Amino acid sequence: MKRDVSAYLDVQVHADSELEFQIAAARQPGLELTETLTFELDGHARQAREVLGPHGTRIHVLRCGAGNLRASYTAAVLGEAIVEPPSEYDLSIYTRPSRFAESDRLLAFAAAEFGCGIDNPETPAQVAAWVNRRIRYAPGSSTPSDGAVETLLSGTGVCRDFSHLTVALLRAVGVPARVASVYPPGSFPMDFHSVPEAYVQGTWRVLDPTRLAPRSCLLRIATGRDASDIAFLGNHGGDITVNGLWVKAFVAGPLPYDDFEQPLTLS
Incomplete structure (x- = not known):
């Protein structure tokens, strides 16, 4: 499989700041990655520092003063990623409530809807299908501070809201779940995309309750x-x-x- 991806950001920096970009494809075994990443502040090239995160995530940190900053990324990617086995720490941290996936506030609701899903390999797909039916995709319908509970109450959201609600419901029934940002060939509208992943029978399975893009060609950027x-x-x-x-x-x-409805691994 060959994928070509690119991103361009035009950012006005109003005062000295430290910016963190997560737009570069994750470095994972099995992928052949050819890429360029450039930053220009008022037309002058700037060099970012790369910080390595979990699951191949790369953060590019740039200190810069006020001015017009332009970031450009292009990559050609060959192959399919080899998914690393989850560690015990992964399974622990991805079962806990988090800032935008407040699973502790959805325990009773999730139990009433789905029961306990930790031993049922069908539960993640069932939860994702439920979110797809219950939440309407509506650009601009949510704010950056909204979490899973707000999405459930409003019934609308964008990809990050679909991911947060799916992950929160899965964690609430005992299934470890996490989110990934991806480049999504075939998506409309085209943008950075967010998808949930669930731990199923010893590995991570990618879900997409928005159903905006084929999961088999998604390209991982960051995971958390x-x-x-x-x-x-x-x-x-x-x-x-x-x-x-x-x-x-x-x-x-x-x-x-x-x-x-079928299980798939994010490659």
Whole structure:
């Protein structure tokens, strides 16, 4: 499988700041990655520092003063990723409540809807299908501070909201679950995409309750507990304004069909 992805950000930095970008594809065994990542502040090249995170996640940290910052990333990716086996720490931390996946507030609700799912390999797909039926995809319907509970109450959201609710419900019934940011060939609208992953029979299985893109061609960027771990841009210090964001993702050949009810690993 060959995938070509790119991202471009135009950011106005209003005061000295430290920015964190998570837009580069995760480095994983099995993938051949050819890429370029550049930063320019007011037309002058700047060098970012790469920080390695879990599951191949890469954070590019850039200290910069006020000005117009442009980040550009392109990558050609061949192959399919070899999924690393989960550690005991993974299984522990991805079962706990987190900032945007408040599973502790959904325990009774999840038990009434799904029972206890830790020993049922069908539960993750059932939860994702339930979220797909119950939540309406509506751009602009949520705020960056909304979590799973707000999404459940409002009945609307975008991909991150679908992921948070799915992950929170799975954790509430005892299934370890996490979120991943991905490049999504075939998605409309085209943007950075968020999908949940559930621990099923010894490995991580990718779900997509939005059903916006075929899971088999998704390309992992970052992995974590919720959106606070996988945000494409973080700001520590001065105020910033995102003037523009463009994302592109393509797969060689016809776009594959996806039966979203079937188990699949994010490759």
